[in-house]
Amino acid sequence: MLKNERRMEQQMNGLTKQSSKFLNNVAGLKETIEKQQRETEKIRELVAQRREDLATRTKLNEAVQEQAAAAKECTEAMQDHLVRTEQEQSQIRGCVHTLCEATNTFVNARELPVRMKGVSVSHSGDEWLPFDVSASDLKGLSTIWNRLNIPSENVNKWRQLLSASNPQSDKENITIAASIIEIDLTSPVSQK
Numbered sequence: 378m379l380k381n382e383r384r385m386e387q388q389m390n391g392l393t394k395q396s397s398k399f400l401n402n403v404a405g406l407k408e409t410i411e412k413q414q415r416e417t418e419k420i421r422e423l424v425a426q427r428r429e430d431l432a433t434r435t436k437l438n439e440a441v442q443e444q445a446a447a448a449k450e451c452t453e454a455m456q457d458h459l460v461r462t463e464q465e466q467s468q469i470r471g472c473v474h475t476l477c478e479a480t481n482t483f484v485n486a487r488e489l490p491v492r493m494k495g496v497s498v499s500h501s502g503d504e505w506l507p508f509d510v511s512a513s514d515l516k517g518l519s520t521i522w523n524r525l526n527i528p529s530e531n532v533n534k535w536r537q538l539l540s541a542s543n544p545q546s547d548k549e550n551i552t553i554a555a556s557i558i559e560i561d562l563t564s565p566v567s568q569k
Contacts, residue, residue, distance in 0.1 A: 474486075492510065495508060
């Protein structure tokens with residue numbers, strides 16, 4: 378019996394050790410599982426944050442693309458306006474050049490359309506008549522018109538040009554500017 382008791386005691390000790398080892402393993406596994414759950418939760422939070430960041434960046438990218446498209450449209454519109462303006466200025470410069478040749482007058486084209494600045498030669502050809510007038514100065518423009526008031530169709534063309542470059546002139550004068558290109562080249566050109 379003593380042998381049986383010892384054997385039982387050894388078996389109990391063995392079971393206790395195994396049980397204790399098993400419980401330690403279970404406790405270790407629990408800690409590992411909890412640790413992994415905490416890490417998984419951190420990763421989920423990080424993934425959620427990254428998704429929010431991605432959504433925010435996507436919205437920002439879309440907004441930037443919309444702004445870029447709007448800026449591109451605005452740039453194209455400004456370029457079209459610039460081309461039209463340059464064409465109009467080129468047309469005016471051509472008219473000014475033709476009128477200068479026809480009326481024996483020099484106009485500084487760089488000053489147009491803000492100012493009318495230049496020199497005309499009197500119809501007798503012996504006197505230089507300088508002028509420098511703001512396009513909004515109706516009195517000065519009238520003086521230039523009177524100086525150029527020689528019997529010729531070109532005087533009317535000059536009046537049309539001056540009226541077109543004057544932003545304060547009435548609508549009637551502005552509509553006359555459309556016919557600036559029509560210049561009578563059959564009239565005699567004065568000798569320089």
